[in-house]
Amino acid sequence: MTDFVVALLAATIELSTPILLAAIGEIIAERAGVVNLGIEGIMLLGAFCGFWAVYVTEQSGSGLLAALFVGALMGLLMSYLSINLRADQLVSGLAIWILGIGLSTYLSRKVLGIVPGGVMVKGFQPIYIPVLSDVPFLGPVLFRQNVLVYLTLALVPLTWFVLFHTTVGLKIRSVGEAPRVADTLGINVFRIRYVCTILGATLAGLAGSYLTLARMFTWIEEVTAGRGWLAIVVVLFGRRDPLKALIGAWAFGVVYALQYYIQAMGLGIPYQVLLMLPYLVTAMSLIIITIVLRKEEAPAALGVPYAREEQ
């Protein structure tokens, strides 16, 4: 029984990582007042470009760089649309999403041809942290993961600290809450929004590469399967607080982990029903939590473009 719980929790941590990583990025962007609905598309591009770079160079690190780079590029595009052109952020995000699907599918078929799951890469294997990985229970759950898991778990308290306990964080939040006041106080609203949006998209790209480099070790079209959207749900549930988002992401991780275990047990439940599980849980919790909590504590200027002079 303990073995089962340990294995389940370890899987939970592992499976929640890409969702959590993307959610942290989205929290940073949303705190500065920019909703980026394109992260599902950015994750897809990160997943493919990361895979492609490793496939070509055979260096796992290059995959991370490629994913970061393509994420930043998409973040730049999102920033330009929503900050400079002041386009509707929801629609801009959807555009980025569709572009991400299109580009990743086009590029992958061009480079790899249509052989799904044909090419494998080495990617990131679990690293056993000395001493800690031998601690009973906690060791196998937390300290036998791959490097991206450690990175993500470190980013949670770091982002929380920066956002809520530093001047930089205060500036970011003021830009999201009251851009005009922030501007009057000499804070560069445009620059902060740019940096936060690009940073957020960069993490989304990284989160995508996790799927191809640390889980599948190959490229599959639509490998993200809605995880970018789940990340947005986690941000919503976690009220844009990294620590609460961590709990939300783990909750999804448990659902995914259970889904795989039930599948492996072979209880004769059709696999589609199990695949539906995460989406069903999300939909139900979205409804229940919204109805119970009623009021949404979003930053006041979330989704509102900022113009220096009213036209």
Next chain:
Amino acid sequence: MAVVFSLTVVGFVMVADGINPIVAYASLLNGAFGGAYNFAETLAKAAPLTLTGLAVAIAFKCKVWNIGAEGQLYVGAIAATWAGLTLTLPEPVHILVVIFLSFLFGAAYGLIPGFLKAKFRVNEILLTLMMNYLAIYFVSYLVENPWRDPSGITYSPVLSVSAWLPVLVPRTRLHMGVLIAVLSAIALHLILHRTTFGYKTRAVGESPEAARYGGINVIMTATIVMAISGGLAGLAGMGEVSGIQHRLMGGISPWYGYLGVIVALLGKLEPIGVLFAGIFLGALLVGADAMQRAAGVPVTVVYILEGLIMLFLVGGERALSRYMGLRRER
């Protein structure tokens, strides 16, 4: 405008690839419109695209961000398949029942998130997306288990012929669904611009608060709009089952629901505009096959085109007006 920009950008990509874009686009046009068969194919693809485009357009017009046309399409396809497989009805009645049920089930699937959004402010983008995944996996379950064809393939059995949509032009796949799409566009245009309900829809879309002060039942309006939206997407699913495949299968929609978002925006959320945008995107999908055969351009180039069109639609006009000397602020 957005289309011209996107085609130009992709043209440059082709040049970089060593392909003559003029030859490629000529073959695309020829593939989409050259000859009765090709043109019929274009219209057959335009039908579901127009319907999902209309579904998205009316919801967006009311500021309900329905991304769930894909799921509503699948639910409509399930309803059509159920009616086509299990009911035994005389010739003209059967297909009418099929059409009605697919609209009804699609409408119900749209109504749920619509009501929850209007009444409780449940995020409709996320909810409709989740419901898409649920509907798609449910279809996959149906065709692999209870509805599996006796031959063993993972399709449903073929529907009774009385549940097929009549073919309009012999020896093509141009079915009655095209007519349904055109009629829906006209009907929606009239509803939006000639009825009080249409007025309410636009009022809620422009400002829910003002509409509420004006005595409009905002919750009721948004819920009905989402029901109509879901119903239209359901009809698109019915068209694929009763008009094209004559059976249910997984992946029956190659993203028609999501492409509906592009179609709706390209048509500026106006039903008649959506109709033409649907034909355009249908031509793009059909023509891309010809382009691959004639010029060696991969079909997937269409995906990039779609993304670019969307991008230019969102930002293009604003960017243009900025760089045409209208820029005032830094």
